[in-house]
Each structure stands twice: as structure tokens, then as C-alpha cells.
Amino acid sequence: MTDPLERALAELSRTEGGPDTLALLVRDQDTRRMLLLRAVLDAAEAADPADCPPAAKRRLREDWALLVAADRTAEGPSPARARLTHPLTGPWARRCLTALTARDHTRTAELQPDLAYFSAVAVAAAARAGLPFTTEVTARDGVLCLPSLGALRTARAGGAEIGIRHKNGRLTLRQRGACDVHVRLEQGIGAWSGAPAWTPAHALPGLLPGAAPVPLDDLDPYRTPPRNSGRLAFSGPTGPDHAERKRWLQAWTGTAQALRTGGEQRLAETVTLLRCLVPLAPPPGSDGRGSSSGTRREAFGALLSTTPATATAFAATLVHEMQHTKLAALSELVELHRAGPEARYFAPWRPDPRPYDGLLHGTYAHLALAGHFQRTALAEPARREAAWAEHARYHAQVAAALPALVASPDLTPVGRGFVDGMAAAHERLSARPAPRGHTARAQAYVKAVRTLWAQRQPPTPPIPNR
Numbered sequence: 272m273t274d275p276l277e278r279a280l281a282e283l284s285r286t287e288g289g290p291d292t293l294a295l296l297v298r299d300q301d302t303r304r305m306l307l308l309r310a311v312l313d314a315a316e317a318a319d320p321a322d323c324p325p326a327a328k329r330r331l332r333e334d335w336a337l338l339v340a341a342d343r344t345a346e347g348p349s350p351a352r353a354r355l356t357h358p359l360t361g362p363w364a365r366r367c368l369t370a371l372t373a374r375d376h377t378r379t380a381e382l383q384p385d386l387a388y389f390s391a392v393a394v395a396a397a398a399r400a401g402l403p404f405t406t407e408v409t410a411r412d413g414v415l416c417l418p419s420l421g422a423l424r425t426a427r428a429g430g431a432e433i434g435i436r437h438k439n440g441r442l443t444l445r446q447r448g449a450c451d452v453h454v455r456l457e458q459g460i461g462a463w464s465g466a467p468a469w470t471p472a473h474a475l476p477g478l479l480p481g482a483a484p485v486p487l488d489d490l491d492p493y494r495t496p497p498r499n500s501g502r503l504a505f506s507g508p509t510g511p512d513h514a515e516r517k518r519w520l521q522a523w524t525g526t527a528q529a530l531r532t533g534g535e536q537r538l539a540e541t542v543t544l545l546r547c548l549v550p551l552a553p554p555p556g557s558d559g560r561g562s563s564s565g566t567r568r569e570a571f572g573a574l575l576s577t578t579p580a581t582a583t584a585f586a587a588t589l590v591h592e593m594q595h596t597k598l599a600a601l602s603e604l605v606e607l608h609r610a611g612p613e614a615r616y617f618a619p620w621r622p623d624p625r626p627y628d629g630l631l632h633g634t635y636a637h638l639a640l641a642g643h644f645q646r647t648a649l650a651e652p653a654r655r656e657a658a659w660a661e662h663a664r665y666h667a668q669v670a671a672a673l674p675a676l677v678a679s680p681d682l683t684p685v686g687r688g689f690v691d692g693m694a695a696a697h698e699r700l701s702a703r704p705a706p707r708g709h710t711a712r713a714q715a716y717v718k719a720v721r722t723l724w725a726q727r728q729p730p731t732p733p734i735p736n737r
Contacts, residue, residue, distance in 0.1 A: 284692025350399035358573035525582030546572030607686035
């Protein structure tokens, strides 16, 4: 019998992944999340009282006890586990652990409000489990976010204390200097209140009948990386209004069919892996018409994206980003390469040199897109020419990037098999090529991009005479 991991590697190298393979990735990521949370709690217990006061440690223990009670009380799937493995809990946990273990203590000032957010996670899970409770939580910057429920704008700025009581699906939020806010939980995602200070959480319907709704999260304080982090160049979070949410829903409604046209695999992996959508603002300088998207390693299952223009465009975005999700999860299971972070590789889709891992990720995503548009061209006469043009471009780009991947001496034995599987998948796509005109234009485009890239690179310093 084939080892499950060997089978997963073979399937994933083709940019595929059956139910067992996808379940393996999800299981491993959920386990890692729980271990990360345990590490946060242990680090808090061991922290110096100056960094994590006794009151904060005690509150963390109380929050964990509430989560355990919610886990034991719930009938069916545990809302406590769902909240702890939710994508956006990952960035919060990573941020807390970094601050708790930092030797220079540069982030301890931010640690207390970060740790206090765990109370909101526990409250949301306990309420979803139907557990009656009374507690008090601390808002942050004038807002109390209760994940999957909504957010309350507090009467006072800063870290206001909010009393919370839950019974029979109703929350009562009490704060000094303001009227009580009564909130009724809705099934799935969101909670309703007539109070102007309350903003409910929103979700899009499941991609397939019976599938879970997908949160459209514009409230979570950890939904995007800090703007000064020097990491991914996301365009920044946004809070969509009613018209914008309608645009999301219109594009989303046709996304399942657009994914299915490009292969049942693409729809299946999206339903399995996508847990959360985070709306992004248009990129700066785009006059509101630009688009961007991305994923975060520490937020498995989250997709950050500007408002989709069409279902077809969003399907391509999902195909692209789900490959990053799969490859990032696989890279935590096995070591594919030992290449360093030096940015020196040509990638036909980027103007700047890429590190080996970045080239691997980009090539993997573009290989999946080449297959997606090839199947679309063969199945959809109305979109055939546009789909062939997209296929030809992605196929030519992958052809230009594969030699550097395959030739790397930094590949592990597992990684070499994986990259060879990618090359074989690319070769199989060549059996049904795009019409000659599309292929010629795509190859000319890649050649021009390579020439321009080479001209931009700094000259190689001469070798000194010895």
C-alpha cells in the first residue's frame, strides 16, 4: 500500500490533491495551530511578571477554561476548536508568542491588548456553543471584536471594559456611560442588533449546497499584516459597504461554476481549504480599479483579496492562491529544498529577482493556472480564445522557470521528486497546445520580459587578477 504522504506528494506535484491528501494538509495545520496556542499559554505562564502580570496569566487560564467548557458542551462540531483553528487566530497567536519570547522586550507594551483578545475568542466560542456565562472583556482602540459575531464601537476610546452576559442565544453588552446593547446570535456567521454601535459579521454562502458559509471578515484586528512589517505588499484592509458586499456576492455566485469548468479538482480544493475571505482595498494609485490578492503562511485557509470583478476572474484568483496554500502547508510537512533567501532567480511574472522558494511557489501556482485555462478553453466555446491566450502565457512562463528549479543543487530527494512531478505535469499539458498564434505571442512575451529583466540586473563584478 502506498504511504499516505508519498501519495500526497505525487498528487500535489501535479497541482492536484484528492480528499485524503487535502485532509492530511488540514489535519496537520490544525494540529500545528493547537501546538502554537499551547506554546503561547506556556510562554505566558513562564513570562516575567513585568511582561505578563499575574492578572493577565490568570485571565488566560480562565479563557482557556471557558473554551474547554464550550468544547465539552457543544453538540456536533466544536465552535471552540473552530475558533482556535480559524485562519485569523494564527497571526494573533504568532504575534503573542513573538512578543512573549522576545529577549529585547521591544513589544511588551503591545502584549497586554494582544493577550486580552483571547477573551473575545473564548466569548465567541462559548456563545456559539450555547454556554450561559457572565464575564468582562477589554476593547481595543475603541472597538470590541467578537470573532464570527461582530464588533461593538465603545462609548469611550481606548481599552474600555465591557461586561458580557450570554443566555439562550442572546448577548448583553454593558459598558459605563452607554445603554446596554442586546445582540441575538444568527445561525452560522453573524449576530443581529438594532444598536447603531454594533456591526455584524458577514459571510458568503457555501460554494456548494450544504457547504459551510465562508466568512467575509472585515472586522478582525489581525486580518492583515502590519503596514510597516516589510512583508507582503497587501494594499490594506477595507470595510466594504452594502454595495461592495453585493459585488462580492455577485462574483461569488458564479465562482463555483467557473472553477468547475477549469476542473472539478479546483472546486473541491477550494471548498476544502478556503475558510475565510478578507476584503482588501484597491492598490494605491490604481484609481480604485486595481486588484491584488494573497495568502499568509500563519493564516492557513485565509484569502486576502480586493473585490472580484467577475466570477471568472475570481476563480482564477482562487486557483492561484489555493496552490500557495497547499504548497505552504506541504512545506511544513516535508523539506523540499535547502536554498537560502537570496533573490537571484528570473521569474517571468515578476520584474524583480526571486529567491528559490518564491520561484517555486510562483511556478507551482502558474502551472495550476495553465491547466485551469486549458480545460476552460476545451470546455467553453464562448471563452475559448481568451482562455487559450491565458493558457499559452502561463504555460510559457512555467517553461521559462522550470529549468532553474530542476537544476538546483539545493533540492532534497523529496523536493527533487516533487519538482520532477511538476515538470511532468507541464509536459502533459503540451499534448493539447494552444493554437499556434497564441503560443507564438506567449513565447515572444516571455522572451521580451527576460531581456528586460537581464538589462535591469546589476553588472557582475569582474574577477580580479591573481
